Amino acid sequence: MTITRPSYGGRMPSGSGDLAVEGHGIAPVPEDRRYGGPARLFTVWFAPNLTVSGVFTGTVGVTLGLGFWTALAAVVLGTVLGAVPAAYLGTWGGLTxxxxxxxxxxxxxxxxxxxxxxxxxxxxxxxxxxxxxxxxALAQVLGWPFWAGALAVLLLQGVVGVFGYEVLHRLQVVMTFVLAAAFLAIAVGLLSDVSLPTAGSVHGADQTGAFWLTAAVALSLSVSWTPYASDFSRYLPRSTSRPRMFWYALLGVVLSFLCVQVIGLWGAKVLTDQTAAGLHHLLGGGALGTLGLLAVAAAAVCSNAMNDYSGSLALQTAGVRLPRPVAAGAAAVLGFLLVLWMHAADTTARFQNVLLFVGYWIPAFFAIVLVDFRARAREREGAPIDVAAEFARPVPWWPAVLAFVVAFGAAVPFMDTSLYVGPVARALHGADLAYYVAFVVALGVYWPLRAGRRAGERSRP
Structure with missing residues (x-):
């Protein structure tokens, strides 16, 4: 794949507030077309995570038998560990x-x-x-059948994904305030008469297993943004402060996920009907119930527009020569079909299984790109990165792919889902350590292969 193909380029936003369709695909953004500041990374990572799926995910720890404070500790640990890779890789957007x-x-x-x-x-x-x-949520507010509500949400998010980078950033600025206010109202309405579930029902090894499974579920949410990271910072100037980029992104991801998951933890005993209708009922209907449903629908648009945008770049990366806006629209269409499948059966089980399985590959990916990027920095001996020159260097495909596949295979015995529980996870009373194992194994396999490749390059005449 040649990353500079004309089909991978296209119109770029001229600066903040340029809301025309972004045609630009995976080709690097020239330095003279960069703009913006690091603070926009807070809002672009905050608003998309204020979703009801995060609320329902937050119920996991208490459902597994943990007390509130133990479950909260697991959620904080998992969320922060998953957010660090996303925030760090996001700093590469300004560099490259x-x-x-x-x-x-x-x-x-x-x-x-x-x-x-x-x-x-x-x-x-x-x-x-x-x-x-x-x-x-939208179907219930408008009295539509489910498929029509889902279609409307997917169409709206598809439009935002098609318009691209600047529209996404502007939307998330507005929705940071709108959704924060809406979810605060939901939290007050939902939790005002609900006491903290302080006492846990599991102890000893079972408690330890439940703690690490809860941490894994929280980690799966925040780490899922890792392969998206620099997509939303690639227009920032090279001179942008990388520490500020990191902290704005980290705070955006961590604070947003903790907000919604704490609601889930606190209200776990009443959030037994994990549907929009269940949330509407718990809020007592009326104006507050309608506000809750509208917030759920708006949050879905904000979050999924990010998915469609990054999905369009991923599809081009895989070698499909579709213009970026067309690829973003295609992702929304396929997402709609998958929504219909999930809604046709046991929604809760399918939700949990998809949530875990879509993330198990990410730690290995992070380990591999991290090792390679740091190795290239050492090889440049302090010189600024020249992206075109780096892409021009020949790269063998098999070391990274081998490490990727081996790491995923090594993680399988440590997985714990309702579809499959690995023998190690079972022996550890349900603890899911697959994410950590995948990262460590990918490091252990790829690092020596990458070092050996460099040694072989130096030995050539």
């Missing part, structure tokens, strides 16, 4: 002007097709996970 999956070609070479397809499929899965609740 390149989206995350396109940039991973530096490590994967032609093997980038594998994570490219995985990210594209993951973005569609997230479309369905979030769109499921959004479609239910």
């Amino acid at each position: 002007g390149t989206g995350q999956l396109p940039l991973s070609r530096l490590a994967f070479g032609s093997g980038v097709v594998l994570p490219g397809v995985m990210q594209w499929l993951s973005s569609i899965a997230w479309d369905a996970l979030i769109g499921l609740f959004g479609g239910e």
Whole structure:
């Protein structure tokens, strides 16, 4: 794949407030077309996570038998551990002007097709996970059948994804305030008569297993943004402060996820009907119930527009020469079909299974691109990165792909889902350590292969 193909370029926003359709795809953004400041990374990562799916995910710890404070500790741990990779990789956007999956070609070479397809499929899965609740909410408010509500949500998010980078950033600024106010009202209305579930029902090894499974579920939410990270910072100037980029992004991801998951933890005993209708009933109907449903639908649009945008870049990275706006629209269409499938049966089980499985590949991906990027920095000996020169260097595909596949395979025995519980997870009383194992194994496999490749390059005459 040649990342500079004309089909991967296109119209770029001229600056803040340019809301015309962005045709630009995975080609690096030239430095003279960069604009904006690091503070926009807070809002672009805050608003998309204020979703009811995060609220329902937050119930997991208490459902597993943990007390509120123990479950909260697991949620904080998992959320922060998952957010750090996303915030760190986001700083690469300003350095390179390149989206995350396109940039991973530096490590994967032609093997980038594998994570490219995985990210594209993951973005569609997230479309369905979030769109499921959004479609239910809008359908109930308007008195429509479910499919019509889901179609409206997916159409709205598809339009935002088609318009692209600047429209996404502007939308998330507005929705940060709108959704924060709406979810605050939901929290007050939902939890005003609900006491904290302080006492847990599990102890000893069962409590430890439940703690680590709860942390894994929380981690799966925040780490899911890792393959998207630099997609939403690629227009920032190279001179942008990387520490400020990191902290704005980290705070955006962590604070938003903690807000919605704490609501879920606190209200776990009453959030037994994990549907938009159940939330509406718990809020007592009326104006507050309608506000809650509208917030759910609006949050789905905000979050899924990000999925469609990054999905379009991932599809181009995999070698599909569709213009970026067309690829974004295609992701929304496929997300709609997956929403209908999820809604046709046991929604809760399918939601939990998809949530876990779409993220197990990400830690290995992060380990591989991290090792390669740091190795390239050492090889440049302090010189600024020249993206065109880096892409021009030949890269064998097999070291990264081998590490990626081996790491995923090594993680399988540590997985704990309702579809499959690995033997190690079972022995550990349900603790899911698959994410950590995948990261460590990918590091252990890829690092020596990357070092050996460099040694071989130096030995050539």
